[in-house]
Amino acid sequence: MSILRKISAQLETMAPADRQIGQFIIDNPDQMLRLSSAALAVETGRSQSSVVKFSQKLGYAGYQELKLAVSEAKAQEWQAPAGMIHGTIEVGDGYLTILQKLFSSKLQAMQQTISVNNESDIEKALEALHDARRIHLAGVGASSLVARDFSYKLMKLGRNVLHDSDSHVQMANASTLGPDDLLFALSYSGTSIETLRIAELASQRQATVIVVTGLQDNPLAHVADICLHTVGDEDRVRSSAITARDAQLMLTDLLFILLVQRQPDAYDYVHNSETAVSVLKAKRLS
């Protein structure tokens, strides 16, 4: 149990000096860690011996041990998921609160995305990606960046990839797909008209259609041969495609790694890619 929490719980039943010292520590843990027992006494208008006695009443040998416990309590607040601040980012939130809420939202989106997809669906998608002659990536808005990121990774493996940010070109590309090909379509809402039309066309042309979309029922999911789900809570982070994007990236990154594991020469391809790019890097500082 965090000492800060323990002090809070006991505050009401403490004697006056103890209450004042305890309150200061709860309100200012960072500052307390920098103060000597005498300086803390000055800050609280109490005596130096009261500070030491306060520590001992809490079960510590002295002030130094109390300091250590406060330091550990602070460390746990940041790290333990249970102690992390969850919730909607709000107008009055300070820096640390925003940071923790953002981190927590990202973590949750990725974790939930993993748990709503079972291994057999991932394996099916992997199998289809592995076997596809050509892979066409489709998505608009934030999803288009995920599609592009995934297309770069697939191209790095030497795969035959079609991707263009212009939805008309995407549509034209889809009209060339056949039964040996695959469409990988991303849309969190599942209602983007361009992505939907492209998926419908690919499906008509007997290409395999993998859809990455949100959990809600939506028209894009209905076109899918294989449907992978993402979970994001955009309301938490001001509705700007942050958690939905992170959730999609979690899936595409996982598929990429699994493909790498499946392709014997994958590491060679990746290494070749790095070597090729290195001529575009400045030489090391001497």
Add this chain to the structure above:
Amino acid sequence: MSILRKISAQLETMAPADRQIGQFIIDNPDQMLRLSSAALAVETGRSQSSVVKFSQKLGYAGYQELKLAVSEAKAQEWQAPAGMIHGTIEVGDGYLTILQKLFSSKLQAMQQTISVNNESDIEKALEALHDARRIHLAGVGASSLVARDFSYKLMKLGRNVLHDSDSHVQMANASTLGPDDLLFALSYSGTSIETLRIAELASQRQATVIVVTGLQDNPLAHVADICLHTVGDEDRVRSSAITARDAQLMLTDLLFILLVQRQPDAYDYVHNSETAVSVLKAKRLS
């Protein structure tokens, strides 16, 4: 920067007593926090004054301040959530192992990225972004997607944003920047020639230069007015810009949220954006 990391980096060039004391602290940070300077001297077979001098050579007023810094470094240290498999993805890894290692690597990259940047640097970047007349985003490869993602978000707020994936166009755009403008340059290596040249030009033209780059010393960091750092371990995830990209996104997402909090009409802009896009969404299934 973590004091533990700093001590590690300097160990080789330290004199014998300092090296011994430094090594003990790196190996036993928990224990060190419980020891007086005299007790630490006994543990290392050195003198008590050497312990204090060691602290002072590192830039602290004394041993107590060093202790505080070690305590903070420990708090920010990465710790895998309980039970999670952590480590390098290897050839024989199964699905679940790969999944956990990937997830853990993402968490580590994001958390470490947060801990290596202090609040005052983030606030400086925020201030500069908030005040800039025009914001130019630069980056190539994976960084170009992060740049684009951030450009979309900034444009959603009604900001005057310059972004193009073509590095020649980026360069031409940089030639129009002035003292009221800002360049936001992303490169994990800090050695991409295009990004570097663009940053140098922006700097010459007196624009504010914010650089988002890795922790290692690099030419791009030297051009920066404000430097934000990212931590990613690409070796863990087959070296394909996964964790480096996640680290960069963590920073750009944070800056975006902080900007939203600073801009009174931000929510209106975001809402207007959603309304505008809704005409490109299929109607709900009936």
Add this chain to the structure above:
DNA sequence: GCAAATTGGAATAAAAAATTCCAATTCCCG
């Protein structure tokens, strides 16, 4: 080779932590 700089322990001084002493206040029981 020599002077200057660095290293680092012993001794000393200063600061911080802990304990003791004791007066004032509160609590509890008869």
Add this chain to the structure above:
DNA sequence: CGGGAATTGGAATTTTTTATTCCAATTTGC
């Protein structure tokens, strides 16, 4: 309600810890 016991908490004192000074030995640089 009164008196004794227990608690509170600051001042004074003691002990421990931290920081600085002194100085000899070693290393470095010219």
